[in-house]
């Protein structure tokens with residue numbers, strides 16, 4: 001065979017061309033296979049909906065310097081999103097901008113409910129800021145739907161927050177999780193809670209709510225309870 005090739009340059013050229021085409025074909029196939037295979041998307045076992053309360057023309061309660069609850073809730077929601085994603089949860093946010101989902105409150109709440117239903121979440125956490133006529137009232141408080149199944153989750157969250165947040169940041173009260181008739185906690189039949197992250201009517205709590213460190217600390221503690229409740 002080699003002797004024949006040596007004697008016939010035309011055959012050598014043909015063989016070289018065939019080999020080159022074969023190699024290109026293989027390389028092409030490899031490239032193609034890389035092109036058509038999409039990067040693996042993360043598949044989350046559990047999705048948590050984070051609802052940043054209020055937004056747009058509905059600013060919620062307002063602090064002494066004019067800071068709106070809706071902005072604090074959104075900042076807190078982003079921090080909690082990072083915390084939960086770090087714990088391998090899928091996260092769906094009901095809003096990611098300062099705007100509400102609709103300027104009419106009823107439609108805004110309905111749009112949030114639609115997002116929650118569509119997400120098939122394992123749990124729902126709605127973030128808010130409290131205000132009270134007695135400005136000495138302090139601390140973070142947890143609420144749940146008293147006709148639903150969120151009581152255990154809410155109680156676990158409240159007791160962890162009492163121990164690690166309310167007791168840590170000065171003269172704050174210990175609370176029991178409170179049941180109520182609350183729209184956002186009734187959207188789906190999974191544990192759904194509202195966390196009032198502090199009292200903006202108290203100057204110390206207001207300062208905490210504006211501090212990144214407090215928000216991160218609170219969200220870390222929320223994340224610990226979500227991990228313990230959902231995975232454990």
Ligand SMILES: [Zn+2]
Pocket residue numbers: 053054060061069128129
């Ligand atoms: Zn609120």
